[in-house]
Amino acid sequence: MSAQNQQTESLGPPKGIGPMQRREMRLAYLMLAPTFAIILMIVAGPLLANFWISVKPVQLADLRPPTVLVNERVRGRPEAAGDSAQIEYRLRNSSQDEEIRDVVLTDKIPNGFDVTALPDVCAISGTDLTCTIGTVEPGWRDRLRLEGTVTDAFLAADRPERQSEPLTSGDADNVLTNFNFTLENFQRIFNADEFWSVLRVTFYYTIFGTGGALVLGLFAAQLLHTTFVGRGIVRGLFLFPYVSPVIAVAFTWVVLFDPFSGTVNALLTKMGVVADPINFFGQRSIEYSLFGIPMEFPLALTTVIAFEAWRYFPLSFLFILARMQSINTDMYEAAEMDGATPLQQFWYLSLPQLMGILSVLFLLRFIWTFNKFDDIFLLTGGNAGTRTLTVDVYEQGFALSNLGAGAAVAVVVFVVLVTFATLFIRFSPKEEGL
């Protein structure tokens, strides 16, 4: 160590990467390797695969690759040693429209069965049976029979043919890995009437959900910025909606707002606020007229947005509160001396100080709200005019069983997201340290 220091002193600053630095680098890469591997495998890989699937005609059912199904049984009812019997394999191609190549059947001959005649395609070495069947057509069925005689060992065993499972192997075109491409998925989603309304709903949901959560969070932070007895408890309570599992709070909202047995509707009708129960999550829109112009109020979408704001206000509240507590109080004292009123202090002092965190929160929450799937899926299932792009991925891919179309919507999601992320990186204030 000291020798090396002397050397560097005499030679001036080292050029390039020294051996210690190289070792450090190697260690760093080694420590990062597992993280890299799993992220490549589970995040980067699927992202690319998603693009691949989006240009392929894949249905949900195609995920089960075509195979040769086999069924083995003993024929001829042997009763004593020396009786003749057959072992029969029934084979079937599971697919009705894909051929399977290089089909091979392997099995072990049961103990005590002496083979006397074999089908042409089969061969025996020791107790191993191998039948090379070759290429089979879609929907193909066949039987292979082994003739033979039995011994006592065979008769004594219970269901001797079950001693070993027959195995088949074969190659089939897998629709996921072949080179058939199509743009049909994208055509289908872009031509669907609902796509543009889905896009519009997504933006309404994202903008108002994010905005609502921020405004509620800002308000809640103002409430808790003073000290009072039980402040810690109230802060804990305010975090409940965010900490609880989405599944619990979403179903609670569904029960709470249920048109028939929900508490909110019962309260509203019994207290005479509304005449008939309102189906908050099931009714697409309420019509009303403003100055004689008929308008529509998107009811279910608004309820879902309210849920979003309710569930995520705690997060913005935490951040804003933390930022407010770090604002220097000297400034307020000075303002107080100069006679600034409380609202003026909030407007001209607090708000400008909070703008940085508010904009970072808005951008990040915007992206996360855009990505949100669980909440809407659990509340409305994407019905009643609440289908966003993410719910559409599920709808296309799994409800309609068209994986390709689902992946195509996911590509749209990803492209929009990358646009946002670019904007975010460009405009995020660096000093907030996020």
Place this chain on the structure above:
Amino acid sequence: MKPGSILLAAVTGLIWGVTAIVVVAVALTLITGEVALPQATVAGIAGLISALIYVWRQSSETNAGFPAWALAAIALFLVLMIGSFASPFSLPLSTVPVWQGLALILFVSGATWATSVCLSGARLGAMSRYEREVIYIRIAKGIGFVIFFIIVALPFYVMVMTSLKSQQTLLANPLDLSIDFSQGLDGLFRSYVELFTQFNFGRYLLVSAFVSVATVVLTLLFSVPGAYAVSRLRFPGQAFLARSVLLIYMVPAIVLVIPLYAVFSQLGLRNTLTGLLIVYPATTIPVALYMLQGYFRGLPSELEEAGLMDGLSRIGVILKITLPLSLPALASVSLYVFMIAWNEFLFAFMFLDDPDIFTLSRGVVSLNSSEVPRQHLMAGAVIATVPVLAIFLWFERFLVQGLTAGSVKG
């Protein structure tokens, strides 16, 4: 006497009178199941008069006789009772008299307290803009507390109370969210008992606990070395890495779900816990790495250098110096990751078909059908919520740190 000041006092009293009667009436309705219609107009006028009396007494110089708040409370009570013909909740006083009495006391004390806090220092004479704004802000904050308390507490109250009801009582009166002790403890917790005996929830609880803990362990195993490398070791691409970690956790799960579903189906990993334990850590490692590297950077590197000088290897330094120093950060990261894994819904829903390996989230979804009564669904929700809330309340400090450091994922 200034009309502006009088108006301010009157409006404050009106607002609190109406707010208090509505809140108390709704609470009374939900607790007793009797429909309590609040006499909001009368209560508003009562509040108005009592606020005026309060401010008048407060701003008059004489301190003799009753204190201002006592006079205001008496006025509030009298006007309310006379104006509503002795039935402020539109119920005859003979129904649930104890609860009605309690509600009245709550209304009078609540409205008086809120009015007097809001209007302390108010006068009927001229007031400066500063003084008026202080009162506006007090009113806004008071209303804010009431609203936030209701919107946060009401859903959880409904969740717990619904789970303790039976199907008939729920349908007969959806407003009755009282605890019916007459059915005994067995009847009260019937939904829970049935969930654990017939719906296999004990197993779901175990599976959820196992998956969450395993995710925490795996995440830490991967992210601690990674975070250490990013924060302490110098290598080309370090800055780029530290930043791109943030980008990775902006990738939405729904974009990954179709390819993972396809590949896991082919590999036979789909309907297994192994599959979940591959996916969950992958989604939490970037967050954990980001949180930990921020903390590691804040530790003084001299300590580690001293350890290196004294002959420890890098691994030794990490195990003996860095990790013990960063226990608080490890706790926050663990709790945060635990919470994410416990609450995860999408992958559990897509991947798991076999009821033997359902996580709680997946198990509760399976209750959401028309054949399963509502109180079972709510009991399932309570079972899923209680462990994570208990952990949260126990370690609130760490978890709040984790939430803020983990940025805004979720």
